[in-house]
Amino acid sequence: MRHRVDAGMFQQTAHSPSYFELSRRMGDHGGQLIDFCIPCNxxxxxxxxxDFLARNLESVLxxxxSDADTISGQLARVLGLNPATIAMSNGSTELITWMDHLWVRDSIAIPIPTFGRWTDQPMETGKRVDMFPLQEDSxxxxxxxxxxxxxxARGSRxxxxxxxxxxxxxxxxxxxxxxxxxxxxxLDLVVIDESFIDFVEAERNPSVAADAAIRPNVVVLKSLGKNFGLHGIRFGYLVANPGLAGKMRRTLPKWNLNSLAxxxxxxLAQHGEEYGESLRLLARDRYNMGMQLAQLPELTVFASQANFLLVKLAPGIDGTELRDHLISRHQVFIRECGNKLGMSNQFLRLVVRPEADVARLIDGIREFVQPRWEQESSAQVRPLVVRRIS
Structure with missing residues (x-):
């Protein structure tokens, strides 16, 4: 069944509309929405x-x-880090904003495509953004x-x-x-954004957070919301030497973290085993989802160590139209990358999800591309698609 979607929601910003905004616009059908857009666990x-949070919701609200030092001190104990090297915030984007104000003087280098706030934030404050393009053919x-x-060569600071x-x-x-x-x-500052580092299985202990804490100009950024599937709580943190971390803590409001966070x-201290199991299950799903998507001749699938997969549509397939088709006919929400620097709407970022959700996604893609391939098959035309699978 088709449900009307306002395409204007996707044209107002460089980021996708929120799950809540989209589900409200869909009315009664918003509760059926499957989110392949926002990276989660x-x-x-x-x-x-x-259940525990629900039972305690009245008190939490x-x-x-507690003040930020109390909460970040507990986080440091869970992670085994020195509390003096941590600053915790209301989402990692709050830290990106303050890093720009505190430490980015006139220029910043960033590979593209990447997370949009790394380019948008310094441009909004008049900094020179030196963009290093990553190449599709590699x-x-x-x-x-x-x-x-x-x-x-650029003299980026x-x-x-x-x-x-x-x-x-x-x-x-x-x-x-x-x-x-x-x-x-x-340099004035080197930032390693490890928002998705927990999903890596290519090597053990991939993070450089502990190494950043003993270097003069390095900050490692972390996002608990992405790791734990709790974007709504809005919490992230950075790890740096005590001087840098302390300056950030003194800049942030004393009560910038909420009670849910x-x-x-x-x-967390009591649920480390469950968290480790969640990462194992997600790695399994990433492999299976990549293999299933690769069976569609209309898609090129790129290798990934995060909790999402980048795919490219075959020539002639419009990603914006596919996005709208999936929302309106299948209640599947995807990230079409046409508003990302260094990408086009031929690229989609698809969050790793369980098998039943992936089946619904693939059914929707097949329904959209089938008329096109039937037409081309009758003309005996079929383009070659090269796949890269993790």
């Missing part, structure tokens, strides 16, 4: 954890949270040495590297990130 928190892989040469990168899920080994940090020790942080 479908297996965490567990149902028992949600009624009373003031699977959007980042060449560290070429990026360092680019930074030197701040450098950002997202690992894994968003939207392609490309991952660089830990040794390469350490080499990148050390090669740029004279506090409740979850204090629950």
């Amino acid at each position: 479908p297996y965490f928190p567990t149902p028992d954890m949600f 009624k009373f003031y949270p 699977g959007f892989a980042l060449d560290i040495d070429a990026y360092i040469r680019f930074i030197r 701040t450098a950002v590297l997202c690992n894994p990168n968003n939207p392609d899920g490309g991952y660089l080994p830990r040794r390469e990130i350490l080499r990148f940090m050390d090669a740029l020790s004279d 506090e409740s979850v942080v204090f629950m």
Whole structure:
């Protein structure tokens, strides 16, 4: 059944509309929406954890949270980090905003495509953004040495590297990130955005957070919302040497974290095993979903170490039309990347989800492309599609 979708929602910003906005516009059918757009962890928190939060919801909403130092101190104990090296915020984008105001003086280098706030935020405050284009023919892989040469040639004073990168899920080994940090020790700031690092299975202990804490100009950014599937709580944190982390803590409001965030942080110590299992299940789903998508001749699938997959549509297939078709006929919400710098609407970022949800996505894609392929098959035309699968 078709449900009318206002395409204007997708034209107002460089980001997708929220799940709540979209579901409200869909009326009675909004509750049936499957979200392949916003990166999440479908297996965490567990149902028992949600039950605990539900039972305590009145207290959580009624009373003031503890101050940020108390909450971040507990997080440091769970992570095994020095509390002096952590600053916790109301979402990682709050930290991106304040890093721009505090430490980005006049120029910042960033590979593209990437998370939009890394380019949008400094441009909004009049900084020069030096964009290093990643190439499709290499699977959007980042060449560290070429990026360092680019930074030197441009004279960038701040450098950002997202690992894994968003939207392609490309991952660089830990040794390469350490080499990148050390090669740029004279810059004002080097930021390693590890918002999706927990989903990596290419190597054990891929994070460089502990290494950042002993370097003079490095900040590692983390997003608990993405890791734990709790975007609505809005919490992220950074790890840096005590001087940088302390300056950020003094800049942020004393009560910038909410009571739901506090409740979850204090629950984490008892649920580490469940979180590890959620990552294992998601890695399984990522592999299976990639294999199923690769069977569609209309898609090119790129390797990913994150909780999403980047795909490219075959020539002649309009990603915007496919997005609207999936929402209106199948209540499936995807991220079409036409408003991402360095991409076009031929690219889609698809969040990894369980098998039943993937089946609904694939059914919707097949329904959309089938008339086109029937027409081309009658003319005996079929383009070649090259696939890269993790």
